[in-house]
Amino acid sequence: GAVVSQHPSRVICKSGTSVKIECRSLDFQATTMFWYRQFPKKSLMLMATSNEGSKATYEQGVEKDKFLINHASLTLSTLTVTSAHPEDSSFYICSAADRQNSSPLHFGNGTRLTVT
Amino acid sequence: AQKITQTQPGMFVQEKEAVTLDCTYDTSDPSYGLFWYKQPSSGEMIFLIYQGSYDQQNATEGRYSLNFQKARKSANLVISASQLGDSAMYFCAMREGGSYIPTFGRGTSLIVHP
Numbered sequence: 552g553a554v555v556s557q558h559p560s561r562v563i564c565k566s567g568t569s570v571k572i573e574c575r576s577l578d579f580q581a582t583t584m585f586w587y588r589q590f591p592k593k594s595l596m597l598m599a600t601s602n603e604g605s606k607a608t609y610e611q612g613v614e615k616d617k618f619l620i621n622h623a624s625l626t627l628s629t630l631t632v633t634s635a636h637p638e639d640s641s642f643y644i645c646s647a648a649d650r651q652n653s654s655p656l657h658f659g660n661g662t663r664l665t666v667t
Numbered sequence: 668a669q670k671i672t673q674t675q676p677g678m679f680v681q682e683k684e685a686v687t688l689d690c691t692y693d694t695s696d697p698s699y700g701l702f703w704y705k706q707p708s709s710g711e712m713i714f715l716i717y718q719g720s721y722d723q724q725n726a727t728e729g730r731y732s733l734n735f736q737k738a739r740k741s742a743n744l745v746i747s748a749s750q751l752g753d754s755a756m757y758f759c760a761m762r763e764g765g766s767y768i769p770t771f772g773r774g775t776s777l778i779v780h781p
Contacts, residue, residue, distance in 0.1 A: 583767070594758065594773045595712075642710060648767075655702050656760075656769055658712035 554578055555647050557659025564635055565667055572630045572662045574645035580625035581647030585656065586618075589642040601628050635666040670694065671759050671772035678777050680749045687734070688744040688775045690759030698764030701742040703733065706756040706774070715757075718742055749779045 554577040564570050574584060583602055587595040599615075601607040601622035609615045617639075619631040628647075632639055644661040648654050672691045680686040692701065703715040718726045718733045726733040734743040746753055759772040 585768070592756075592774075592776070595771045597768065600768060644710070644712065646712070648769075654700075654762075655714040655717055656712075657714070658704075661710040661712075663710070 555581075555645065555657045555659045557645050557662060559662055560660060561663045561665075563665045563667060566636055567634055570632045570635055570664060572632075572643055572645070572664075574628045574630070574647070574659050576626050576647045576657070579647075579657075581628070582625065583648055584622060584628040585646045585648075586620060586628075586630050587644045587646070589644060589661075591642075595644065598630075632664065635664070637666045640664055640666045669772075670770045671761055673759055673772035673775050675775045676773070678775055680746075680777065680779055682751060682779055682781050683748055685745060685747045686749055686777065688746070688757050688759075688777065689741070690743055690772060691739070691741045692759075692761050693740065694761065694763050696763040696766075700762045701733070701735070702760045702762070702769070703731070703742075703744045704758045704760060705753075706758065708755070712758075716744065746777075751779050751781060753777060754779045 556575045558573045586598045589595050597610050598613045599607045599609045599620050601620045603622050603625050607620035622628040646656040646658045648656045670693050699720045701718045705713045716726050716728045716731045716733050718735045725735050730747045732745045756774045758774045760769045762769045
């Protein structure tokens with residue numbers, strides 16, 4: 552099946568620093584990638600949808616200047632958490648899919664971010 | 668209104684028994700796809716099964732089957748012969764034809780007892 556690689560799996564950073572999370576589709580071209588945030592024992596909260604070569608579409612309440620998303624190629628999307636604060640600590644997970652509604656999303660393994 | 672509703676926050680089942688996880692959905696789009704994912708404690712999301720709105724038969728994948736009742740707008744996941752490794756969070760999701768962005772339910776935590 553399709554593979555999505557997400558890196559890093561865990562990161563600890565200090566308040567005020569920025570963290571970049573990469574999401575790569577390894578064996579298919581992902582025209583669309585989704586970035587989710589997940590709190591413990593909660594559902595996935597969609598943060599933004601990114602399409603290759605265009606600006607990301609952010610969900611209501613998600614600060615686009617805080618969570619920078621770049622989808623520079625059909626195989627790579629990045630999420631940068633800028634000037635991280637402890638409240639940004641969470642599990643971030645990316646997924647990739649084509650536009651067919653019969654296609655399942657292929658997920659990365661997630662990144663656990665801890666901001667100290 | 669919630670598009671995907673999972674009413675069971677937690678479920679317990681004895682090993683080797685079957686368990687049904689509930690999912691109801693709300694859409695006016697005639698074309699949609701329903702998905703179930705498993706999320707173990709390690710965090711990865713594992714795709715289990717898919718049901719299309721026009722599919723005539725219920726989907727099955729090994730020990731997983733989907734009880735699709737279109738008129739009731741329900742897509743319950745049935746896991747047969749539960750195993751200890753089935754303990755995880757389970758999410759129901761939908762992709763509508765008019766909007767390809769998936770919507771997830773709140774999830775159900777399944778614990779399989781030996």
